[in-house]
Amino acid sequence: MMTGNTLTRELGWRLLRKLREIRQFEERIIPVYPTDVMVTPVHLHIGQEAVPVGVCDHLRPHDLVFIGHRTHGVALAKGMSMGSLMAELYGRTTGCAQGFGGSMHVCDPANGLPGSSALVGGSIALGVGAALAARLGKRDQLVVSCFGDGAADAGVFWESLNFAALKSVPVLFLCEDNGLSNVMRKEDHLHADPGVVAGHFMQVWRADGTDVLSVREAAGEAFAHIRATGRPALLWCATKRWMKHQGVEADDLACNPVDREKDCPIRKLEQALLSAGLATQAEIEQLGGEIESEIDAAIMFAEQSPFPDPGMLATEV
Amino acid sequence: MPWSRFDQSHAAPEGGGRIITFKDAIREAIDQAMIHDPRVFAIGLDADDKFGVFGSMLNLAHPERVIGAPISENAVTGIALGAALNGLRPICIHLRVDFLLVAMDQVVNYIAKWRYMTRGRIKVPIVVRAVIGRGWGCGAQHSQSLGGLFAHIPGLKVVMPSNPYDVKGLFLAAVKDDWPVIFLEHRWLYKNTGSVPEDMYVLPLGKGRIARAGNKLTVVATSLAVIDTLNAVSGANLDVEVIDPRCLKPLDEELILTSVRKTGRLLVVDYDFPACGFAAEVCAVVAEKAAHHLKSPVQRMTFPESPMPASGILEKAYYPNPDSIAARIRAMLDGVC
Ligand SMILES: Cc1ncc(C[n+]2csc(CCOP(=O)(O)OP(=O)(O)O)c2C)c(N)n1
Numbered sequence: 001m002m003t004g005n006t007l008t009r010e011l012g013w014r015l016l017r018k019l020r021e022i023r024q025f026e027e028r029i030i031p032v033y034p035t036d037v038m039v040t041p042v043h044l045h046i047g048q049e050a051v052p053v054g055v056c057d058h059l060r061p062h063d064l065v066f067i068g069h070r071t072h073g074v075a076l077a078k079g080m081s082m083g084s085l086m087a088e089l090y091g092r093t094t095g096c097a098q099g100f101g102g103s104m105h106v107c108d109p110a111n112g113l114p115g116s117s118a119l120v121g122g123s124i125a126l127g128v129g130a131a132l133a134a135r136l137g138k139r140d141q142l143v144v145s146c147f148g149d150g151a152a153d154a155g156v157f158w159e160s161l162n163f164a165a166l167k168s169v170p171v172l173f174l175c176e177d178n179g180l181s182n183v184m185r186k187e188d189h190l191h192a193d194p195g196v197v198a199g200h201f202m203q204v205w206r207a208d209g210t211d212v213l214s215v216r217e218a219a220g221e222a223f224a225h226i227r228a229t230g231r232p233a234l235l236w237c238a239t240k241r242w243m244k245h246q247g248v249e250a251d252d253l254a255c256n257p258v259d260r261e262k263d264c265p266i267r268k269l270e271q272a273l274l275s276a277g278l279a280t281q282a283e284i285e286q287l288g289g290e291i292e293s294e295i296d297a298a299i300m301f302a303e304q305s306p307f308p309d310p311g312m313l314a315t316e317v
Numbered sequence: 318m319p320w321s322r323f324d325q326s327h328a329a330p331e332g333g334g335r336i337i338t339f340k341d342a343i344r345e346a347i348d349q350a351m352i353h354d355p356r357v358f359a360i361g362l363d364a365d366d367k368f369g370v371f372g373s374m375l376n377l378a379h380p381e382r383v384i385g386a387p388i389s390e391n392a393v394t395g396i397a398l399g400a401a402l403n404g405l406r407p408i409c410i411h412l413r414v415d416f417l418l419v420a421m422d423q424v425v426n427y428i429a430k431w432r433y434m435t436r437g438r439i440k441v442p443i444v445v446r447a448v449i450g451r452g453w454g455c456g457a458q459h460s461q462s463l464g465g466l467f468a469h470i471p472g473l474k475v476v477m478p479s480n481p482y483d484v485k486g487l488f489l490a491a492v493k494d495d496w497p498v499i500f501l502e503h504r505w506l507y508k509n510t511g512s513v514p515e516d517m518y519v520l521p522l523g524k525g526r527i528a529r530a531g532n533k534l535t536v537v538a539t540s541l542a543v544i545d546t547l548n549a550v551s552g553a554n555l556d557v558e559v560i561d562p563r564c565l566k567p568l569d570e571e572l573i574l575t576s577v578r579k580t581g582r583l584l585v586v587d588y589d590f591p592a593c594g595f596a597a598e599v600c601a602v603v604a605e606k607a608a609h610h611l612k613s614p615v616q617r618m619t620f621p622e623s624p625m626p627a628s629g630i631l632e633k634a635y636y637p638n639p640d641s642i643a644a645r646i647r648a649m650l651d652g653v654c
């Protein structure tokens with residue numbers, strides 16, 4: 001697994017495809033959401049795509065990622081099919097949780113997604129436990145606990161950090177720091193930078209969470225460290241939330257000015273590819289079109305799938 | 318701060334008067350409690366944000382006594398307890414009761430037990446407000462009620478109001494009380510309106526009300542289930558007595574038993590999980606103290622024995638509603654009237 005960041009066509013193209021899959025998938029949610037075909041609270045990843053894509057590029061299907069409430073970007077980056085996710089949002093039996101979970105509860109065991117939590121914080125501990133299991137079982141498996149800056153408020157974050165450091169649990173703590181906990185600015189919910197404190201417990205990497213190459217490089221180093229030492233690491237990615245905390249409207253908080261040119265992970269990578277002569281504008285447009293057709297298929301798949309039978313209500317319990 | 322001044326009769330006003338929403342009744346209660354007693358303050362995640370806890374905390378006279386918090390429910394609930402132990406009367410706020418579960422250690426191991434362990438030398442005047450949400454695909458972790466879970470714990474009072482008049486009087490009673498009170502507000506009631514006096518008044522915790530008088534069957538329900546039951550009963554014109562105990566604990570057993578002795582039939586409509594729950598408790602009380610008055614077996618109507626699903630079609634099947642309540646009542650009364 002290479003950690004270096006020489007931008008090749010193969011690498012750039014792979015990352016760009018994932019970034020665009022997430023962006024375009026979610027952009028298709030926006031117009032249909034007000035019509036209530038998806039009856040589930042969504043937390044969009046738009047603007048933050050570089051974080052899951054840069055990290056998951058290092059992961060194999062059996063490596064695990066634990067997620068909180070903002071699920072779509074990580075799920076797609078980790079390999080969940082668009083149809084499976086779309087059908088879950090549509091509440092259909094073919095969804096990844098047969099319509100029982102909705103946007104905040106996605107899972108895909110074959111792609112290393114053991115589930116996600118609508119409650120903030122708790123899933124951080126699950127990643128530590130899974131990594132402990134991997135170590136005890138001497139398994140070649142990476143585990144990531146993915147969470148937001150708001151989750152770093154919670155006791156369970158600090159308890160997990162301490163436990164992982166104390167017991168040498170080879171887990172990656174991955175913070176998608178969008179500077180916001182719902183409508184609260186980071187300064188209003190965190191007194192100091194948790195990355196600094198965490199540095200006393202484990203090695204900390206920082207990356208620009210609007211730049212997939214920055215995230216990928218830092219994640220590569222962090223994973224190499226975890227593999228080499230068997231110790232945990234923290235990767236803190238400062239990124240930008242473009243949309244409101246929940247729902248499909250653009251964010252309008254005064255404290256969260258978004259520059260859709262400058263802060264765009266897709267635009268950044270495309271510029272890099274174009275200026276290095278690794279892609280042409282026409283190719284990029286073609287890629288966008290291909291992904292659009294895949295999303296069409298996912299939506300058609302979801303729309304044509306049956307709703308779950310209420311007779312299933314009291315199953316799996 | 319002589320709270321005793323507000324011990325008034327707890328009869329609901331006979332129509333007329335000022336009509337306000339359930340949400341505004343809570344807001345007024347919080348505002349008046351804070352104005353009346355400088356020891357009262359509010360604390361919790363989003364307590365001070367622009368949405369004001371679904372509007373229930375907006376435009377208060379003492380915003381300086383509203384303390385927002387990070388996502389640190391367990392610590393914040395313990396911090397509220399610590400403030401209560403040092404002379405204040407905290408209102409600890411949780412936007413969803415599901416979030417309160419993160420603080421279960423503080424609630425069950427500390428708040429519920431402190432007064433007992435200190436032999437009452439230390440009082441615990443704390444109100445823990447939590448909002449029950451549901452619907453629109455909120456799913457398993459954002460739709461729970463859990464009143465029965467809290468009522469299971471000795472040392473906690475549990476209030477589940479159903480209407481604007483009650484919510485104001487019960488909330489003020491909870492703030493006034495020297496015991497910890499878990500105050501569960503159903504989000505779906507927030508827009509409901511009713512007559513509410515402007516003055517401060519308290520309703521005793523542990524006294525229920527007859528929401529509708531009737532003779533053939535007693536239905537016991539709380540919170541949103543009261544409203545759905547009243548709609549079910551009045552829509553179908555059924556001769557049913559609807560009892561709203563207002564509090565799961567202390568429970569107004571006498572009110573329930575008197576009604577069951579008259580009607581001989583009991584249905585408990587409890588919007589919560591069934592096993593070891595509030596409905597089971599009410600049935601047990603009736604079985605212990607009024608079994609020989611029963612003309613037919615007691616019945617429970619609750620959520621299914623499963624978490625909440627997300628998909629709309631499953632949600633519809635999951636929750637009882639006025640139609641399914643009416644159908645159940647009719648089935649119980651089949652051949653009786
Ligand atoms: C225990 C708990 N408390 C509160 C909430 C309500 N809530 C949902 S998301 C959120 C903000 C989380 O912020 P962050 O962790 O930074 O993630 P982001 O939404 O920014 O991705 C809050 C407060 C919750 N879901 N769970």
Ligand SMILES: [Mg+2]
Binds near residue numbers: 149178182
């Ligand atoms: Mg955040």
